[in-house]
Amino acid sequence: MTSNSDNQPANAFYAQSGGVTAVINVSAAGLIETARKHPDKIGKVYAGKNGIIGALKEELIDTSLESDTDIAALKHTPSGAFGSCRYKLRGIDESRAEYERLIEVFKAHNIRYFFYNGGGDSMDTAHKVSQVGETLDYKIQCIGIPKTVDNDLPITDNCPGFGSVAKYIAVSIREAGFDVASMAATSTKVFVLEVMGRHAGWIAAAGGIAAENEGDAPHIILFPEIAFDEKAFLQRVEYSVAKYGYCAIVVSEGLKNSEGKFMADAGTIDAFGHSQLGGVAPVIAQLVKNKLGYKYHWAVSDYLQRAARHIASKTDVDQAYAMGVAAMNFALEGKDAVMPAIRRDSNNPYSWSVAEANLADVANVEKMLPAGYITEDGFGITEKAREYLQPLIQGEDYPPYKNGMPDYVVLKNILVEKKLKVNFEI
């Protein structure tokens, strides 16, 4: 293993990137706990305060100052315990100063391992850091750790974070479906739940898990992959109300009309001047009211769905932990420019193992929902989709509670003293 002049083992840097999840901290715990078992090989694990920005600004959190108990508590704490960021490093030519700054900071703190916990963009960044290190003749092992509720990374069978959102959405539409069914005789007949997934319908599809038997909610799923067909949709709503007494709908925030425009914009841009998504549920609900006259209710889960550690999937928690452990093990084995991935070994019973992917193969490839996962009418999921999705929501992994509330940890997050004289402006 690489060591500095004092013969101290080299340090590691870990950063959380992009939208956080219910289980990204579980990967952090897996990584840090594994490092702590190898003090001869891994010195300190530094975490970036607010992700990669922490490295650029030399704001490094010394995780060795966190107790074993607090690191273990990350396993039941949602969000990004060290802070995350939305900050994309571009190509090496364009962002050379930033890459060089990273190497400079790593060098100053004897960091020889770079772990980046994120989605496709982050895997690309990790890959580039590896390349820049080589160019600058600074040996640094770069390991990606998969994380994204969007479930859109290639090679890995699924992405940590997705299973828990999937479970939350499936549970929520089942519960709301039961509620609406009770009320439908004299009151609400249509319920619309808006879910995340701007580009791909993985989360919307997960809602379909709730419909196990004929007539179960959701009766309609509106995918971002399928252009909204108002006539067919309204017919389906009418059919559902006539046959089952009510209609429960899951709609993706990324639903588009036949011209490829976001439906969320259609109804709200005048009143609000929205520039960010969110708000397709009221548009769909109001359409139903206007055209069919049914009383409606709608919900938008937004961050609740990806932060809902209280109803996380145990499978997801286990896999997120395994990815953190595997990432550190890859580093200990001397690997570079790789990412641990989840391999599905069998479906029934579900079993999985840890595989290895090259960052070069992961970066900038988006895994879309396969066409064969959506029913022909465009409003539901196929058996094939269910076979894929069902195992990912298996098991519950409840956090501990205190005073009736989940007892989530807030780390001390103490920064290491800066060694560089120059501040870096973001």
Added chain:
Amino acid sequence: MTSNSDNQPANAFYAQSGGVTAVINVSAAGLIETARKHPDKIGKVYAGKNGIIGALKEELIDTSLESDTDIAALKHTPSGAFGSCRYKLRGIDESRAEYERLIEVFKAHNIRYFFYNGGGDSMDTAHKVSQVGETLDYKIQCIGIPKTVDNDLPITDNCPGFGSVAKYIAVSIREAGFDVASMAATSTKVFVLEVMGRHAGWIAAAGGIAAENEGDAPHIILFPEIAFDEKAFLQRVEYSVAKYGYCAIVVSEGLKNSEGKFMADAGTIDAFGHSQLGGVAPVIAQLVKNKLGYKYHWAVSDYLQRAARHIASKTDVDQAYAMGVAAMNFALEGKDAVMPAIRRDSNNPYSWSVAEANLADVANVEKMLPAGYITEDGFGITEKAREYLQPLIQGEDYPPYKNGMPDYVVLKNILVEKKLKVNFEI
């Protein structure tokens, strides 16, 4: 006990009323399980299909055809298992035909016990049925069972259904708060969660339980009791972002402006022509964006909050069950025109017992959030509020899971044969 000519014990009628909750079925289970212990005194328990409408239309569900296992499963199933309705019987003079129809149906099916599980209006109806029975010389014992997420019934310390919504909202804003805190450095700085409670801020107040330490989410609560003060609100948002890096807000759907108009209408009436509430969260979020420029996210829980049996409060479940048991016991003791209530015997440690209230004292009295529960600045809850609220969310009572999903029961709901020749039009 009253018996019919065959010396069979008289039957009971049970109906669910108004908006359903995560635990109204728990009260049904308590009532039915208690009745099943007294076959010598209580014949069949009939349930109204879709609430009181089931009685008016003579659509009576024979709960004796449901297995003990399925009745027990009601204890972990949200919504109204027999269907509920929004249908208000008015004064006796105005709605005499309906009251008389009720008595006629009860007489035809030898029903001598009327249980009505609902909020203030339902307690009023139960009271009136008792009076009409007397006038028509038909002996019927009328017992109310408290249920409302709005927590606005008098006499009872709290209402079954509320504790579970309170827990859901407190957990949700804590989780979303952790999420936003992670993202705030470069992305979302303000998060707005809209909650139910059109007239009273009980549910909004419950969000405040999550803020245990300085800086915890939520940083601002917007109550329906406090007219929205834009300037003070924006100042508070700025302060929170400056001091804690982000701002998490809980807003009641019933928030009003200084002219007493619903804020939800202000932003959406032109675009949607809304006639129902819902949608104050985007109005508040957009205001923050326009005036302060912060990136925002917002969520509307809607039915999810009251259907969330997966994170129900154990205290709430226990109390809902006790109310069902007590209601049946009151009937067995020959009582009429009463409602079991929850009495708080001590705060620390929390203990409670079952009390008895007269329907005459409960009907048409709304218990508002005491002024002393809201902090002077109007944006938070006092220690007194916390002392009241905290015990109500204590304990978890997880449903069983199957295939990764909560295993909620759907009853057979088989109707009794009609005995009356005349159909009743609603």
